[in-house]
Amino acid sequence: MKNIRLLLAAAAAVAVSMPSCKMKSTAAAVEGGAASKVYVAPGKYDEFYNFVSGGFNGQVSVYGLPSGRLLKIIPVFSVFPENGYGYSEETKAMLNTTQGQVPWDDQHHLELSQTNGEQDGRWLFANANNTPRVARIDLKTFKTAEILQLPNSAGNHSSPFITENTEYVVAGTRFSVPLGAEDVPISSFKKNFKSTASFIKVDSSTGHMSLAFQIVLPGMNLDLSHAGKGPSHDWFFFSSYNTEQAYTLLEVNASQKDKDYIVAVNWKKAEEYAKAGKGKKVPAEYAHNTFDEQKQLATSVMEKETLLLDPKDCPDMVYMIPCPKSPHGCDIDPTGEYIVGSGKLAALIPVFSFSKIMDAMQKKDFEGDFQGIPILKYQDVLHGEVQKPGLGPLHTEFDGRGNAYTSMFLSSEVVKWSLKDLKVLDRVPTYYSVGHLMIPGGDTKKPNGKYLVAYNKITKDRYLPTGPELAQSAQLYDISGDKMQLILDYPTVGEPHYGQACPAELIRDKQVKFYDITKNGNQYVTMGEKNVKVVRNGNRVDVYMTAIRSHLVPDNIEGVYVGDNVYFHVTNLEQDWDIPHGFAIKNNPNAELLIMPGETVTLKYTPLKQGIQPFYCTDFCSALHQEMSGYLRVSPKGSNVPLRYGTGETAPAPTAADTVAAK
Numbered sequence: 001m002k003n004i005r006l007l008l009a010a011a012a013a014v015a016v017s018m019p020s021c022k023m024k025s026t027a028a029a030v031e032g033g034a035a036s037k038v039y040v041a042p043g044k045y046d047e048f049y050n051f052v053s054g055g056f057n058g059q060v061s062v063y064g065l066p067s068g069r070l071l072k073i074i075p076v077f078s079v080f081p082e083n084g085y086g087y088s089e090e091t092k093a094m095l096n097t098t099q100g101q102v103p104w105d106d107q108h109h110l111e112l113s114q115t116n117g118e119q120d121g122r123w124l125f126a127n128a129n130n131t132p133r134v135a136r137i138d139l140k141t142f143k144t145a146e147i148l149q150l151p152n153s154a155g156n157h158s159s160p161f162i163t164e165n166t167e168y169v170v171a172g173t174r175f176s177v178p179l180g181a182e183d184v185p186i187s188s189f190k191k192n193f194k195s196t197a198s199f200i201k202v203d204s205s206t207g208h209m210s211l212a213f214q215i216v217l218p219g220m221n222l223d224l225s226h227a228g229k230g231p232s233h234d235w236f237f238f239s240s241y242n243t244e245q246a247y248t249l250l251e252v253n254a255s256q257k258d259k260d261y262i263v264a265v266n267w268k269k270a271e272e273y274a275k276a277g278k279g280k281k282v283p284a285e286y287a288h289n290t291f292d293e294q295k296q297l298a299t300s301v302m303e304k305e306t307l308l309l310d311p312k313d314c315p316d317m318v319y320m321i322p323c324p325k326s327p328h329g330c331d332i333d334p335t336g337e338y339i340v341g342s343g344k345l346a347a348l349i350p351v352f353s354f355s356k357i358m359d360a361m362q363k364k365d366f367e368g369d370f371q372g373i374p375i376l377k378y379q380d381v382l383h384g385e386v387q388k389p390g391l392g393p394l395h396t397e398f399d400g401r402g403n404a405y406t407s408m409f410l411s412s413e414v415v416k417w418s419l420k421d422l423k424v425l426d427r428v429p430t431y432y433s434v435g436h437l438m439i440p441g442g443d444t445k446k447p448n449g450k451y452l453v454a455y456n457k458i459t460k461d462r463y464l465p466t467g468p469e470l471a472q473s474a475q476l477y478d479i480s481g482d483k484m485q486l487i488l489d490y491p492t493v494g495e496p497h498y499g500q501a502c503p504a505e506l507i508r509d510k511q512v513k514f515y516d517i518t519k520n521g522n523q524y525v526t527m528g529e530k531n532v533k534v535v536r537n538g539n540r541v542d543v544y545m546t547a548i549r550s551h552l553v554p555d556n557i558e559g560v561y562v563g564d565n566v567y568f569h570v571t572n573l574e575q576d577w578d579i580p581h582g583f584a585i586k587n588n589p590n591a592e593l594l595i596m597p598g599e600t601v602t603l604k605y606t607p608l609k610q611g612i613q614p615f616y617c618t619d620f621c622s623a624l625h626q627e628m629s630g631y632l633r634v635s636p637k638g639s640n641v642p643l644r645y646g647t648g649e650t651a652p653a654p655t656a657a658d659t660v661a662a663k
Contacts, residue, residue, distance in 0.1 A: 034487040040067040055495025058105045068490030077105035083594035089602035096300035108497040117164035117445030121506030125160040132156035151284035158222040169200040172222030189247040193219035213307040218371040229336035232354045234268035239330035259322040273314045279307040294521040322378040329395040342393040349386035397442030399449030407434040428484045432458040440501035452477045455496040513577035515598030522600035524569035547581035548573040549622040555630030559643030571600040582618025607634040
């Protein structure tokens with residue numbers, strides 16, 4: 001602990017020497033006129049979509065900027081009772097893994113697809129940190145379209161970052177582990193534990209993902225990453241920590257070295273080596289889940305192998321760049337020339353020059369190697385250092401005007417500095433302990449330098465208290481002028497780690513407003529009320545049901561017994577925008593459904609007791625929404641109650657079997 005205490009003492013000394021960034025009161029942070037900058041009049045649209053990671057809730061939340069209004073929560077890695085994601089028969093397979101269906105994950109980072117280094121509004125990629133996975137969200141429907149599990153990985157934190165034409169989604173290992181399923185002592189970390197960088201190929205027209213290859217790296221923690229741009233297009237850069245290769249009490253043991261590394265990977269060369277057969281195919285089981293929009297059905301396939309590339313067999317593919325100290329962020333400026341490494345335990349920000357990196361590689365004048373990977377000399381590749389920027393630098397984004405903005409976790413502020421001369425230009429407080437920050441397009445070739453959002457971990461005194469845990473926070477700053485101005489606070493869902501934002505026009509007019517029911521390929525679709533039916537096959541009962549304002553067909557079903565597996569296949573017959581229907585049945589231990597116009601969704605229900613079970617629409621759809629309901633009669637197992645169903649008809653007189661069942 002001694003080293004940590006010395007470091008914190010040094011940090012405190014730096015804090016004393018810096019200009020104070022705190023104001024007399026939190027209210028004084030917002031200047032007059034701020035409200036007019038964030039006001040979006042009723043009936044008007046926001047300028048930007050802001051996609052924010054949900055952290056421990058496993059979802060993605062969508063906000064409008066500058067209003068901060070919550071627009072939607074997109075279920076990705078966690079079951080979602082609001083619409084039945086992960087519960088419905090059509091979506092259960094999306095959460096399949098080699099460990100079975102995992103109903104939760106820790107969603108940290110997001111990345112919007114790009115073409116030529118600019119956002120194109122097609123897809124949003126999201127990572128699962130706990131059970132390593134990468135998801136692709138279709139931005140025409142705001143639905144999760146695909147989830148790919150990653151083998152040979154643990155803690156998929158450094159993910160999902162993309163190359164500038166979305167050729168690859170790249171994911172790094174947070175926790176080094178033995179490859180495969182070897183049973184080895186934890187104390188053999190240096191010998192047996194490895195980290196990997198996974199390169200996921202993305203089909204340019206469909207977005208379909210496939211694991212192309214994995215690069216095997218020494219046992220260490222890969223933290224964050226970004227791809228090069230322009231001149232550095234062929235390269236990918238990862239921050240790393242715990243190059244000490246500690247495996248216990250990392251707080252102390254992984255903070256010993258003055259410098260860790262930024263890992264520079266030439267992905268173009270890796271691609272060539274893979275094609276040339278330099279890699280090694282090894283057994284690796286991992287799930288690949290896709291949702292077919294036409295069939296309206298998710299399927300899960302277990303892949304069986306992966307291709308490993310070892311830097312020892314692939315010269316000039318991987319290099320190490322020394323970076324102080326325990327770097328977290330690794331960010332590339334819009335020109336592709338500058339690589340910013342934010343050492344969270346350093347009292348400066350190192351900025352590296354890509355052209356100097358290339359010169360140093362050509363000269364091959366290295367300071368040594370890290371398990372066979374060449375280490376470049378720090379001073380040879382350094383553009384310069386931002387001195388005394390603040391305490392705990394984490395993440396940097398860019399405004400496209402030659403300026404960079406870095407979040408300072410310990411001193412709770414955002415610092416603006418110049419890429420040209422590395423001078424601090426401005427600083428503003430955040431409330432409090434800022435983590436990630438986001439500028440729309442701030443990691444692309446063409447940032448939109450109008451707004452910056454800070455995602456804060458602590459919000460004491462900012463919102464109404466809500467028990468031991470307070471709301472997570474985002475704060476919006478106007479950065480269009482020389483000085484940053486705080487203009488809005490708004491709470492967020494879950495724990496916001498990272499966000500991405502793009503101009504609304506990239507996505508707004510491409511939205512699917514309803515599904516064409518004539519193209520509904522679901523095997524259980526019911527094309528109109530005349531085609532409804534209830535079919536028994538052993539103890540399986542299939543209910544082919546329709547929903548339309550304001551009734552369900554059928555709304556009376558009899559002849560179902562305790563222990564039957566009843567599948568309600570509900571087709572929403574509406575062909576209008578924003579008219580979903582819901583479906584729920586009393587005592588169902590599963591969830592409800594939310595069925596979009598033209599869509600068919602299935603809910604499985606297994607009654608455990610006899611009785612009359614009401615079912616109803618859960619989504620308000622008309623003035624007669626309350627009347628949109630029905631009854632399922634569940635009889636004792638072994639009864640002779642005949643299967644019958646209907647809507648708007650008087651039930652026939654009770655049969656002898658009914659009389660027996662009643663007794």
